[in-house]
Structures are given as C-alpha cells and as structure tokens.
Amino acid sequence: MLTASEPHYHQPLLKTPFHERARAASQLDSFVAWSGYSTVDVFTSVEQEYFAIRNASSLYDLTPMVKYRIAGADALRFLNRLVTRDLSKTGPGRVAYAVWCNDEGRLIDDGTVFCIAHNEYRVCTAERQLDWLSASAIGFDVEIAEVTEEVAALAVQGPTSCALLRALGLAGVERLKPFELGQFALPGAARPAPARIEMMVSRTGFTGDLGYELWMRPADAEGVWDALMEEGRSRAIRPVGSRALNIARIEAGFLLPNLDFVSAAHTLRVGTERSPLELGLAWLVDFNKGHFTGRRALLEEQRRGPTRQLVGLDIEGNKPAHNALLYADRSGRKPVGSVTSATWSPTCKRNLALAMLDAPYIALGSTVWAEIYLNRELVWERRMARARVVERPFYAPQRRRATPPADF
Amino acid sequence: MAAGGNGQYDCIVVGGGHNGLVCATYLARSGRSVLVLEAAERLGGAAVTREFAPGFRVSACAHLLHLMPAPLMRELGLAGHGLKLAAQALPTVALSADGAHLRLAPGDLSDLAQHSPADATAYAQWQALAQRLTAALHPVLAEPPPRLGTGSWRQRAALLRLGWQIRRLGRRDMRELLRIGGMCVQDLLDERFESGLLKGALALDAVLGSNLGPRSPGTVLSLLYRIAAAGGAEGLAQPQGGLGALSEALARAAGAAGAQMRTRAAVERIVVRQDRASGVVLASGEELAARVVISSADPKTTLLGLLGSEYLDAGFVRRVAQLRTRGLAAKLHLALEALPQFRGLTPAALRGRLLVAPSPDYIERAFNHAKYGEFSAAPMLEITVPTLADPALAPPGKQVLSVIVQYAPYALAAGWQGQRQRFTDLVIDTLAGFAPDLRRCVASAELLTPPDIEREFRISGGHWHHAELALDQFFMVRPVPGAAQYQAPVPGLFLCGAGCHPGGGVMGLAGRNAARQVMREAA
Numbered sequence: 001m002l003t004a005s006e007p008h009y010h011q012p013l014l015k016t017p018f019h020e021r022a023r024a025a026s027q028l029d030s031f032v033a034w035s036g037y038s039t040v041d042v043f044t045s046v047e048q049e050y051f052a053i054r055n056a057s058s059l060y061d062l063t064p065m066v067k068y069r070i071a072g073a074d075a076l077r078f079l080n081r082l083v084t085r086d087l088s089k090t091g092p093g094r095v096a097y098a099v100w101c102n103d104e105g106r107l108i109d110d111g112t113v114f115c116i117a118h119n120e121y122r123v124c125t126a127e128r129q130l131d132w133l134s135a136s137a138i139g140f141d142v143e144i145a146e147v148t149e150e151v152a153a154l155a156v157q158g159p160t161s162c163a164l165l166r167a168l169g170l171a172g173v174e175r176l177k178p179f180e181l182g183q184f185a186l187p188g189a190a191r192p193a194p195a196r197i198e199m200m201v202s203r204t205g206f207t208g209d210l211g212y213e214l215w216m217r218p219a220d221a222e223g224v225w226d227a228l229m230e231e232g233r234s235r236a237i238r239p240v241g242s243r244a245l246n247i248a249r250i251e252a253g254f255l256l257p258n259l260d261f262v263s264a265a266h267t268l269r270v271g272t273e274r275s276p277l278e279l280g281l282a283w284l285v286d287f288n289k290g291h292f293t294g295r296r297a298l299l300e301e302q303r304r305g306p307t308r309q310l311v312g313l314d315i316e317g318n319k320p321a322h323n324a325l326l327y328a329d330r331s332g333r334k335p336v337g338s339v340t341s342a343t344w345s346p347t348c349k350r351n352l353a354l355a356m357l358d359a360p361y362i363a364l365g366s367t368v369w370a371e372i373y374l375n376r377e378l379v380w381e382r383r384m385a386r387a388r389v390v391e392r393p394f395y396a397p398q399r400r401r402a403t404p405p406a407d408f
Numbered sequence: 409m410a411a412g413g414n415g416q417y418d419c420i421v422v423g424g425g426h427n428g429l430v431c432a433t434y435l436a437r438s439g440r441s442v443l444v445l446e447a448a449e450r451l452g453g454a455a456v457t458r459e460f461a462p463g464f465r466v467s468a469c470a471h472l473l474h475l476m477p478a479p480l481m482r483e484l485g486l487a488g489h490g491l492k493l494a495a496q497a498l499p500t501v502a503l504s505a506d507g508a509h510l511r512l513a514p515g516d517l518s519d520l521a522q523h524s525p526a527d528a529t530a531y532a533q534w535q536a537l538a539q540r541l542t543a544a545l546h547p548v549l550a551e552p553p554p555r556l557g558t559g560s561w562r563q564r565a566a567l568l569r570l571g572w573q574i575r576r577l578g579r580r581d582m583r584e585l586l587r588i589g590g591m592c593v594q595d596l597l598d599e600r601f602e603s604g605l606l607k608g609a610l611a612l613d614a615v616l617g618s619n620l621g622p623r624s625p626g627t628v629l630s631l632l633y634r635i636a637a638a639g640g641a642e643g644l645a646q647p648q649g650g651l652g653a654l655s656e657a658l659a660r661a662a663g664a665a666g667a668q669m670r671t672r673a674a675v676e677r678i679v680v681r682q683d684r685a686s687g688v689v690l691a692s693g694e695e696l697a698a699r700v701v702i703s704s705a706d707p708k709t710t711l712l713g714l715l716g717s718e719y720l721d722a723g724f725v726r727r728v729a730q731l732r733t734r735g736l737a738a739k740l741h742l743a744l745e746a747l748p749q750f751r752g753l754t755p756a757a758l759r760g761r762l763l764v765a766p767s768p769d770y771i772e773r774a775f776n777h778a779k780y781g782e783f784s785a786a787p788m789l790e791i792t793v794p795t796l797a798d799p800a801l802a803p804p805g806k807q808v809l810s811v812i813v814q815y816a817p818y819a820l821a822a823g824w825q826g827q828r829q830r831f832t833d834l835v836i837d838t839l840a841g842f843a844p845d846l847r848r849c850v851a852s853a854e855l856l857t858p859p860d861i862e863r864e865f866r867i868s869g870g871h872w873h874h875a876e877l878a879l880d881q882f883f884m885v886r887p888v889p890g891a892a893q894y895q896a897p898v899p900g901l902f903l904c905g906a907g908c909h910p911g912g913g914v915m916g917l918a919g920r921n922a923a924r925q926v927m928r929e930a931a
Contacts, residue, residue, distance in 0.1 A: 081718050103721035103890070135726040139717030291683060293721040296897065 013038040016063035017152040017221030025239045037064040040241040049244030053207050054347050056236035057158040059228060060245055065124045067151050072142035075119040082136045084276055086289035090115050095179045095202050099276050099284055105297030106264035106273035108132055109257060112204060114181055126257040152221040157211030160235040162405040165212060168231050174404035176203040186227060197223055206245060208252020210399045250343045250352055253312060253392035255279060260340040260354055275301055279310045309362040312392040313353040315370050316385045320344050321353050324370040330384050336361050336368055345394060352394050364389055417443045420688055420698035422675045425453020428704030429658040430919030431904040433484060436665035438927055444667055447674035447866060452655030454865040455914050460854040461743040463803040467651035469739060469872060471792050471810045472644040475637045475913040480920060484661045491657035495797035497643035499760035502605040503842050507752030510605040514643040524603045534600055538635045540581055544573040545636035549910035552921045553884040555893050593627035594768045604767035612765040612788060617737050617872045621775030622768040626879045637915055644761055646797055651914060678714045678901060685900035700930045702922060704905040706867050706874035707887040708733060711896060719898050727888040732876040733869035735858035736778055738816035740835050742809040743851040748843040759796045764789035764838060774815055781821030783831055787838060788814045811835060818858035818869050828855055873912030874905055883909055894922040895929060902926050
C-alpha cells in the first residue's frame, strides 16, 4: 500500500496475497500489471505451463479480478436489470457468466455472478464497475461494495484438479457440477497452517477444462497455496501465468476485454464498441425476461440483422495470425475484418483465431484470407493464409462437464 | 368522448395542471378519448387560487399571467370559457430605498427618462432588439425540438429551419444574438444601461425562478426566453379570480373538447405491459387502461416515481436523477387588514408589479447565500397586491399581498423546520423598509417554501419550472437526452409538463407541443 513517505508518483502496484509464493516460484521474474496488481505473466515457460493446464493441474492467481458484493431486497431485480441474461434461474449455489451493456446495447464488461444466498451475490468483473453499478442501482434497494482486496482467489484447473482437491480433504468437491459453488474446508494439516481453512469453491474457470476456483480470506492464501503445491507435486502441478492461460482460453473460445472487445465505457472512436450480438453472445441475451439496460437497442439491432460478428477461424499453416487483417480473397483488395486473438493450439494442433468479420462472411464454413507477417531471422514475409469460419469452442473435452470427474 | 367499448381510453393524462389540461384539450379535439387524472381536489396543479386565511384567497405560485402566448389562449377559446382579466398591461415598479422608484409601463418610458435620459433611449433600443430576436426564437419554443442523430429528414429540416430563422435576423442581429446568448445578464446590462433600478428589474426577470444570479452564465438566455415565450407581448396580466381562474377556463375548454377529468385520483404508478405503457393504477388500486399515457408531472416524478427505473436503461435513469430540480423561490402570502402605505407610491401605483431588486449587485448578494444553503439576508422580491384589481379575493375592505421571494433554497442547511418564522419576519421586514406601517396591517401570513411547494403540488424539488432552465437542460436536451421530444423511452409514454421544452411558467406550450407529438407518433 501507499505510505505517507512515498511521493504520489511512486504509487506501487498492489501485491496479491500469493505474491511471495509466486515470486519464489518464478524463474523469469516476468510480472505484469493487472487491475492495479502485479501478477505473473510467465513462471518458467509458456508451453510447460500450458500443458499443466491441459494434462495435469495448474494454479493461477486471479485475485486481481474485481469483486463486488451485491446484496439487498432488490439484489436479484437489480442484477436482472443490469445484465442481459435471466438470472432468476441462478439460485443460491449457482454461478452464471453474464455481460452488461450501456443504453445503446454496447458491451461494458463481462463477468461471473455468484449467487451465495437468496439476494446475496458476488459479481466478478474484469474492470472496475462501481460507477456503472451505482447508476444502475438508482431506484433499487441494494448495497454494492467492492471486496476485491478482501477475497483472495486461486484457480485450480486441469484434469487432475478434482482429485487433487479431494486428496487435500475437500470432501464432496467431486459432486460440484459446472457452475455450482459450495463452502468447503481444508482440514488442518501438520504443515505451517494448522487450523482448518474455510473457503468457497466454485466449479468455474477460464480454461474450458475441468477446474475449480477457490475463494478465501487473504490471510489463508499462502496456506492454501502451500497445501496445493505440496499435495499436487505427484500430479505435476504448476503455477501458471497469464500467457499460458491465454492459449487455453482461446481454445475454449472465451473473450478477453481489451483484446476481443473494448468496453463501451472506454471507447473513444465511433463504431468501435461492440454489442453482445456482434460478439456471438446472443445466447446470453434474454429478450423475454423483462427490461434490462440496452434491451430496446438490442432488439432494434436484432431486427436490422448483424453487420459483423465475432467468429472462430481455423487458419491454414502453423503461424498464429496475430493482429491479422482479413480479406475477401487472396488478392487482399477487399478488407472484411480482423483477428482479435490468435494462437497455435498445442492440443488441437490447429492454427486458431477469434476474429471480427463483416456480415456476409460470418456463416460457418465460409472462407476469408488472413494477412500474416512472418519474421524469418529479421527478414519479413507476408503470407496470405486461407481461414475458415468454424465452430467455437475449438476445444471442449468431456471431462469439463463430467460429474463426478475422473479420479486421477 | 367516453372510453372505448373495452374500457380503454385513447389517452390518459397524468396531472391536471395547466400543461396537462392544454394537452388534453388538443388531444380531445383530435377525436381521441381523453381522461385527465388529478391527485388534488381541484384541477390546476400549481396554477390554483387558494384560501390561505379565512376569506383571503391568492394565486398559490405564479401570481401574474404573462407567458401564455395570446394565440394559444385564442386557440383554446379561454375568453369564451370564462377567463376574464382583472388587469392587464400592468406596469412594473422598481422600488428604491430612497423613494425614487422607477416605473416601467408598456409603451411609457417617461419615468425612465426622468431617471436617465440615456437609459430611456438605450432601453427602447433593447426592446426593439428583443422584439426582433423574439420573432426568431418564439417559433422555436412553439414546436417540439428536433432530435439529432436519427438520420430523419424531418428532424434535419427542423434544425435547418431554426438556423434559417436565426440567419434571417440579418447579420447584425444574428451576431448580437450569438454574442450575448451565453453571457451573464449583468455584463449585458452594464454594457447598455446606467440606472441600477432598471438593471435590477431586468436582472430579476432573468433569474426569477432559477438557481442563477445575475453573474451566472446563461442568464441572458433566460431573459430572452422570458421575452420570447410571451411572443413579444409586453405587460403582465392578472386573471379575475387569480391564476386558478385560468385553470378553470382551461378545464372548461378541455371539457368542451370532450375530455373527461377526475380529481382526487392520484396516480400511483404507470402500468407497463410488453414494454409498453398501457395505463395507470390509482392510489385507490383502481386500474385504468389507455393506449397512450401522457404525464404532466415533473420528469423525476414521472420516470423514477410513477414508472420506475426497472423499465428504463441505467444511463438514462442517471441523467434523469441528475436533473437539477431544486427550487429557490418561496411564496409569502399576507392577509392585510388595510392597504399599507408604500413611501413614494400612490395607491394606484400599487396595482402594478413591485420589485425589490434595486441593482444586479443586490440580487447577486442575495444569491450568494443560496450557494451555501442559506436564505438571502436581503432577499429579492416580486410583489403584487391582487385585491386592488380584484377585491373579491379578500373580505370587503381588506387586502392580499402576494410575494415571490428569492433566494430560499430547497435544501436549507439549517433545515426549514426552525427557520420558517425567521424567514417570514425577514421578508416582512424587507417590505416594511418600503411600507413602514405594513406590520400593523398584517392579519396573518402563509409561507410556501420549496419543500412546501414540492409536497403541496407534487413537484420534485419544488422547482417552478420542474427542472432548472439553463443551457444544459434546454431545448433539444430538455429534460434529458432520450426524452426531449416529449416521448419517454418506454413506448406509449409521453411527457407534457414544464420539465419539457420549452419549460415552465404558466405558458402551456409544453402541453400543446406534446399533444402534437402524441398525434404524430401514436396515431
């Protein structure tokens, strides 16, 4: 935290409760800023970390996710007017992914809504939302408090993650279905954290794989990390950074703010904000639930039909189409969109991308051309690569949904 | 016309104030079935005449009629519906502590010439300019404002028409309009005039009913607005029987057009079905159905209270919640046993409008207090003695004094509860400075602070204009973007009150413009 002796321009990034453990585990000292916190970009190598997510167990510190506690007699009514999907079906013990829009139906942010009890929720968002939440609360009996610093969060993801948590003594965690949450206790161990550690566990994640997110008091953070690393050693556990997670989330087809869309709260240029319909999130928009912010604008947009849409691309070759412009044909004369996220998928063995494409080209199976620049020992080449619109998610293993998960 | 066979009205008008009644009249004349619902016992909203002491009656808020354009009154046939004027073309008397008052009567600048020959010339020039500007500005007030960004040709044409009207003023007047449009009125007055009394009187017109002082930017606009709204007609009128008589005539006009009116029918909420306003529910629980609901209540009451944020987008709700609606004008009514003697004034001169606003500095000092949640130590007053032209308002031989007092902030830091008597005394003392025997004449007094006006007339903040009249809440953005064409974001819901363009005062144009918009949008 900022102290009085430091000049204001030295304001440091905050450190998460896992910071000391992360620093000790980091070989590269590769930290980046995330929502005012310093977090790890890469621990050892992106590939090793990625395969921990897909083949073993991974730890990812998601404390910087902005968290709000939303409670009060109107909490559900407030949230249902805020987000585009119907949360009345998301009862206590359930989690829902949701997005919210401004009056013009343009996306402000996405996030997860945890229903902890009747009319008590935790909303996790990428960016700070207090201003918009406060505006949305006018006329509703609801209390909104930011609790980002009061809750430490750790994602445990990978095919062995369930077995690992069970081995640690989280009894019954295997019964959690996707998008369910529960209260669990890590039994006191002989190691430095002797007392039981209470925590909330949700079967959620950003990897598209089997995985859990652990929500605990900051004071318990290091004890949980240590217990997981110790018990997970035989299951090849690894702390992972944001770069490895990014590959997994593209495979899973998840969107990242400021890469796949820019919040309408931040855009300056006309036409750069995006609607959920354009982002392929029409399944999250429920026009029948009653009014929500942006509903009339979205209905009008739906009536007019799409002018562009975010799609998944399978691109020939193995060079990721980072930032590539997309064209109607190989000549590269008619631009039809651009890539927002790209990666070579080590698991699918496909060259994948998320891209914003103009309307005539968004149908599954249609073909566009990506302009990819290759640096070959400082000699740049331009390559036009055929790209096909394919279904998302690109990777969706059975184990992601299986309940109980396989015991490794 | 009665409700249709299914019990559904074409239009329900929420609130029977003057704008609601004007709107209802035009809609009923178009052949629609119209029901006006008024919460109070009488129609008229804040334009009512009320008994404030046994046998003493007074116009509750505005006490003079000067903003309602003559063509509108003719269209409504108000004279035929019983509206009589007890007095018209009333002079204004700017009171001076030394008794050298300034009398300004329509077409008579002789007294001004006595005070300052230069001002008499300059004032005639100003009036001529104001008349020419009014020709360009009045049509703007008498039409729904255009909506930009829709790509509609009709809207663009409306904006072009406005530009053309201003351009047609000619190069000199157009330049002058653009130069002074955003100025503070004190700068304008200092440029043109030398007499403090004249400047004070004009500055009062610029800031009356507003959260502004003479040095606040945009006060030239509010002065021009006041002149343009009246269509350039000079002079003030006093309806026989007070402003309530105007409302009664409006109600008869509405009734003659076929509108039904119910009093003691407080609307509790506006019903929304399938994202469309489909009627109202009364406080009694009774539900009334309509194809279109038009509210003359203020925007906050209508949108946040009767409708509710859950039917609106969050950004829009925030704009409505941020609307500046805190009133600063209080009303003091005095029941007088006898007519007090004003130093330097004949009883005949008391028939006019008396002002205690001896200079712009006086008003600005009075405004200073309001900025910090205090009432003015030396308040600005607009005074009438309505019983001189209309003796029936009081028992025989007795008089009524009606005073608009500024500044009396809605949110008084000390709270109004313990301050009412102090403030009443302060105003009476201020008056007694000009009429030393006033105190002996006072039989009883009634003070209406902005919170009283809020409660009594159901106006958020007790603001006479429903929402501050300032550049950022004016014309195409009044009351807020997204509702500036009398149409709320919820289909089937319209606004027709003073919170809409062109605003408040007893003018009636908002009601007429809204009726036109309803006919256009909800055929």
